[in-house]
Amino acid sequence: MSAVDVAAATIPIGPTRRTRISSRFLRSELRIIFGRRRNQAGLAVLAVVPIIIAIAVRATVRRRGGGPDFFAAITGNGLFVALAALTIELTLFLPLAVAAIAGDAIAGEANLGTLRYLLTIPVGRTRLLAVKFLAITIFSFLATLLVTIVGAVMGLLLFGGGNMTLLSGSQISLSAGIARLLLTTVYLAAGFAALGAVGLFVSTLTEQPIAAMIAVVILNVAMFILDSLPQLDWLHPWLLTHWWTSFGDLFRDPIAWSGPVRGLLTAAGYALVFWLAAWARLGSKDITS
């Protein structure tokens, strides 16, 4: 190849190299995640839970014309449907959804063989892990937000939206209630994203995405079990899942920040440690898939 040809071949490469940060790969990643039927079905399941809660409570209230405090709270303000749905889904459904995405992140590409082609483009291994984790985080937020929005809309439709009665008994306006609900969504999503970082690491250990997903779900359940054993109370603050239920503190008056802040720090710690572990693992790995 002559010098002229070499120059011609490199012209489209020169000006763009390292001059901009493009979101193109991330957008492609999100298209793959949200375009996949399996994931769409999973999101549909997540969205069905608040609908069932809302309809079931509505039907019960009609028949009995009253009920326990929990139901009374819902009937007083529809936003509680979203909170009830998040509470129910945070133990298994939401972690499962995130585990499916995170487990697939590297193991799925290795299993298909597409990992070797991404790396020879070249996509640097660090960049690959950064984009994958960003996509997992975005999925976590959108999945949690989906439950919140469906719950809030169903609740407001079926029960209306007056003032919100807090756990401490005082009342806040509907808009203040919505703000705290969104804060809860962000808080829980951060926890799920941290679980996603664990999944990303596990995903670098295997070429079987299902195995990675199952491992993450088992870890999640194991943390809940350990958290329920009072003999291990010294361990509880170090468990990622221990802090998830602290979102209740966001509905006190005034907001009791210490629990949620500790929860966010724990999530950030898990995310950092496991992302670095994934980086150390993938960085030195021979890609033979």
Place this chain on the structure above:
Amino acid sequence: MTDAAVATFSLTKRFKRQTAVDSIDLVVPRGSVYGFLGPNGSGKTTTIRMLLGLVQPTSGRSELLGNPIPARARQTLPLVGALVEGPAFHPYLSGRANLERLDAADRDVDPRTAHMRIHAALDRVGLLAAAGKRYRAYSLGMRQRLAIAASLLSPRELLILDEPTNGLDPQGTREVRHLITSLAGDGATVLVSSHLLAEVEQMCTHLGVMHVGKLVAQGTIEAVRSTTRRVAGVETDRPQDAARVLTGLGLTDVKVEGHRAFATLGAVPVEKIVPALVHDGVPVLGFTVQAPSLEDMFVSLTGEGFDVSG
């Protein structure tokens, strides 16, 4: 730094129990079409994976386009198109969507030209008509074509193609051969691994032969061929006398079959044989020098070679 498109220096890879690649010194000159031959399991693919930075060598080093790999992979790989161990794509995406995905991951290309480049790559491998079909519905041949298209998404100086005609029908095989020849004509260097000897013979200028992890021969096709034995044959009505003359000249493995005498040429100059025969009064009715076919050569270098290497 060397001027070769691909150069390795005592490149070695040991997996737990076996040495997959054993201290090889590959040299692929710029502008060549280099046929990388070897039986299954001889270490071709592991070598290619090391060249592309997918696998870390146990010892030794390699250079692509004069740049050390993996140290300068980031700068070098954009100029290298690769097909490694068969096609691999997302099954539920169309062929075109799969190429868009790969292009999106490439930071060195202009997104504004993506559509045009993808179209051109699909066109070049004859896959435009099936571009919208899901990958899972593709035949093996179509998958192989898509993988070749993926390696052509941007201008390349070097193409590393591992078994590019695997699974293609004869028509497709011919098209790929023409494609490789035309890419080489555009100035690209092509390293193509294969176990199909006829194919390599038709399109390659250079050859490297792997056998149980070792590079047992390398050079231009002619040079590699001449390292193996050539056979001189004399057709005559006095074959016994001819055989005696051949032996006297220093040829080895002298045999007589009917009206012919054969012997391995070795270092004896071809042009001396016929005069010597005539001088001794042996009537020469015909004289041939047979270079072995590439297949004979391959077998002589690698053993029978049907069984996979260790």
